Amino acid sequence: EVQLVQSGAEVKKPGESLKISCKASGYSFTKYWIGWVRQMPGKGLEYMGIIYPDDSDARYSPSFQGQVTFSVDKSISTAYLQWSSLKASDTAIYYCAKHGGDFWSSFPQNWGQGTLVTVSS
Amino acid sequence: EIVLTQSPGTLSLSPGERVTLSCRASQRVSSDYLAWYQQKPGQAPRLLIYDASSRATDIPDRFSGSGSGTDFSLTISRLEPEDFAVYYCLQYGTSPRTFGQGTKVDIK
Numbered sequence: 001e002v003q004l005v006q007s008g009a010e011v012k013k014p015g016e017s018l019k020i021s022c023k024a025s026g027y028s029f030t031k032y033w034i035g036w037v038r039q040m041p042g043k044g045l046e047y048m049g050i051i052y053p054d055d056s057d058a059r060y061s062p063s064f065q066g067q068v069t070f071s072v073d074k075s076i077s078t079a080y081l082q083w084s085s086l087k088a089s090d091t092a093i094y095y096c097a098k099h100g101g102d103f104w105s106s107f108p109q110n111w112g113q114g115t116l117v118t119v120s121s
Numbered sequence: 122e123i124v125l126t127q128s129p130g131t132l133s134l135s136p137g138e139r140v141t142l143s144c145r146a147s148q149r150v151s152s153d154y155l156a157w158y159q160q161k162p163g164q165a166p167r168l169l170i171y172d173a174s175s176r177a178t179d180i181p182d183r184f185s186g187s188g189s190g191t192d193f194s195l196t197i198s199r200l201e202p203e204d205f206a207v208y209y210c211l212q213y214g215t216s217p218r219t220f221g222q223g224t225k226v227d228i229k
Contacts, residue, residue, distance in 0.1 A: 035218075037166075045158075045166065045209050045220045061217035062122065095165055107156045107213040109177075111165040 002026040004096055004112035011118045012086050019082040020115045022096030029077035030054040033099035033106050036070065036081050039114075040092045050099060050106075051079060059103075086119045093117075123148055123212050125221035133229040138200050142224045144210035146191040151214030157186055157195045160223075161206045169208075170195060200226070 007021040022034065035050040049060035051070040058070045071080045079096055093114040100106030124147040134140055144155065153173040158166040168177040170186035173193055183198040197204055205228050210221040 037220075044207075044223045045160075045211075047211070047218045047220055049217070059216065061219075105152070105154060105213070107154070107168075107171055107211060107218070108158075108166070109168055109171075111167070114165055 002110045006112040006115045009116040022079045024077045034079045037095045038092045091119045127221035127224045131225045135229050140197045142195045144193045150212045153189045154214035156211045158209045159206045
């Protein structure tokens with residue numbers, strides 16, 4: 001069974017750094033893209049981008065390019081989303097999602113439970 | 122980037138009714154690579170439909186997707202109590218992938 005288990009809720013101050021995780025199991029981690037999706041409070045879903053664990057090829061949606069960094073640790077089948085300097089506007093739930101193996105035809109198939117990030121002074 | 126516009130924003134319906142949700146793209150969706158997701162309060166989204174009309178694993182057959190090019194729809198043939206939720210479309214034919222803003226289906 002495919003499972004994506006995300007790290008717990010975080011409360012941070014503006015300017016702080018943060019790295020949240022998404023641990024995958026039940027499939028070959030390196031062969032499927034993993035994407036990240038943001039949901040701000042009371043709002044819809046926003047596609048942040050995607051990473052291929054085998055070679056760490058990362059593609060960012062324009063709104064998120066330069067604002068966040070995707071990474072993976074293949075040895076523990078875990079994907080990461082990180083910020084170097086958080087803003088209050090980063091307050092949201094962040095979901096990771098397993099995609100297919102081909103970049104051009106893949107879509108979120110299985111989702112993590114989400115990580116709530118709260119940024120407040 | 123492709124903008125997806127979902128309509129209506131909110132629907133108030135009763136169990137047993139048939140509903141059709143619309144998702145219109147600002148330009149043609151390559152290969153009709155469009156998916157639909159259901160999200161309930163406090164839960165992660167769940168994949169319902171992919172490739173415009175293919176049902177995902179374990180999705181009841183009351184859910185169906187149709188359309189091509191720029192106009193797509195999700196139909197629920199007979200609403201069950203557990204179907205009241207927010208529905209999103211996603212296009213994955215062109216980078217960046219983009220979501221629609223969602224349609225909320227609530228109980229009348």
